[in-house]
Amino acid sequence: MNQPYRIESFIGGDYIAGAGEAFTLIDPSNEAEIASYREAGEALARQAHEAAQKGGAAWRKLSASARGAILFELGRLVRRDAEILAQAESHIAGKPIRDCRAEVAKVADMFTYYAGWADKIEGRVVPVPTSHLNVVEREPLGTIVQMTPWNAPIFTAGWQIAPALAAGNAVILKPSEWTPVTSVMLAALAREAGVPAGALNVLVGGARTGAALVDNPLCGKAVFIGSVATGRKVAALAGSAGRPALLELGGKSANVIFADCDLARAVKAAQGAIFAAAGQSCTAGSRLLVERSVHDIVVNALKDAASRLRVGLPRDDATEIGPLHSARQFERISGMIGRAREAGAALVAGGARPGGLSSGYFLAPTILADAKPGMEIFDEEIFGPVLAVTPFDHEDEAIALANAGEFDLAGAVWSGQGTRAIRVARALRAGSVWINGYRTLSVQSPFGGMRGSGFGRSSGHDVLLEYTQPKSIWIETDDHAPIAFGYDVLKQ
Ligand code: NAD
Secondary structure (H helix, E strand, O other), X not given: OOOOOOOOEXXXXXXXXXXXXXXXXXXXXXXXXXXXXXXXXXXXXXXXXXXXXXXXXXXXXXXXXXXXXXXXXHHHHHHHOHHHHHHHHHHHHOOOHHHHHHHHHHHHHHHHHHHXXXXXXXXXXXXXXXXEEEEEEEEEOOEEEEEOOOOOHHHHHHXXXXXXXXXXXXEEEEOOOOOOHHHHHHHHHHHHHOOOOOOEEEOOOOHHHHHHHHHOOOEEEEEEEOOHHHHHHHHHHHHHOOOOEEEEOOOOOEEEEOOOOOHHHHHHHHHHHHHHHHHOOOOOOOEEEEEHHHHHHHHHHHHHHHHHXXXXXXXXXXXXXXXXXXXXXXXXXXXXXXXXXXXXXXXXEOOOOOOOOOOOOOOOOEEEEOOOOOOHHHHOOOOOOEEEEEEEOOXXXXXXXXXXXXXXXXXXXXXXXXXXXXXXXXXXXXXXXXEOOOOOXXXXXXXXXXXXXXXXXXXXXXXXXXXXXXXXXXXXXXXXXXXXXOOOOOOO
């Protein structure tokens, strides 16, 4: 097979081929083989940890401002190679090229943003009741192991690498075994920008490689972005060895529409909320809760809009919805649609492969009405272009429906009444909530979930707290201070 991409691990500044399990990447838009490679495996996981020890030390030897300058340069290189990165991402992940361009631009912004933070991570002085100067420094954790999913490979890589490096850590990233290409490209760009060899390593492979990285005593923290089941396994593995973890997991976000909102805007946003990225997004607004008096108007408008969305090949500039990522996802989601209908949900739109696309894992934008708690389609993350619609009669019912289930990642409320919009937004159990909008995300603002959606926060200043730990340093300032045998008796 012609190998169009270099799919090897990037360890200590060099490409190293794996000798583990073989993986073959399939183009989701036409089911053709793209490339194959061998997984890094346990031996390269150990090698990566050793490289990260050395690379991390070299990284921390630089001044914080020098580290910031290198991250700033990395942002510039990502902008320089933006089109190459976006094309590769679109090819491997099967995502529309317009989405990939937007995501690569965001990755560049992430490095620029955290470049600014690198020399602004400050400690504090605590006014303790003794003669000490008590200085609290925030120090890096050492080597961060990051595992990322297939649905937004370069976006999630940049999202976690940038703050981890800015805080002075070394990083070993393991992208999804199905989408490793752009993460390896990013590691090579980091080296070109001046990140010392070993400070950022990317290992290609799947569960075996990921588990070996987390299980290593040199792992300072396990950062996992992916499914609930795997996330819990990774957190258990980290926890059993006494290592901290951060989990960014799935979602089943509720988009709540009250009759008094601007319905045209709400309908437009509801389409993007679920159908963008073919619904393969953790923040997808996959549950639409609509006040009963406008339910039929909203559903009909969405049905009409769904028929006009452009489903097509990822490389076409006009494509709004690309294929699902794999045959497995196509089968899984088709099964969920069938079971939803058997359970009493009404198929309003889609439900099958759209006409005109004979190969690839394409699924037409799908709308299912009459979804209820207890139905799989209402409770479980689908991760596809499938919207479950549920009517409600009053505000308390809307809040109860929105908060049903185990996911607490995101949500939205649409209302023309400011007091109600704010009241409901505050009552929703979710890490991010939008009022009269959906999915606006910025690297400047914290993002993350609770319960089934994970724990810890990414983005903004908050993630720097995840990637550093406080160290309390007690400096005696009185040469004649009494030396206590046990604890000091503190003068309050
Ligand atoms: P996944 O759980 O199958 O895999 C995620 C990563 O974990 C991959 O790199 C995989 O190789 C690795 N992995 C698998 N088993 C492992 C093990 N035993 N030890 C260590 N690593 C292991 O998830 P996926 O199917 O790639 O991604 C889809 C999921 O990701 C969805 O549920 C989606 O909601 C979630 N997601 C969440 C966010 C967020 O920020 N909350 C963002 C994007 C995606």
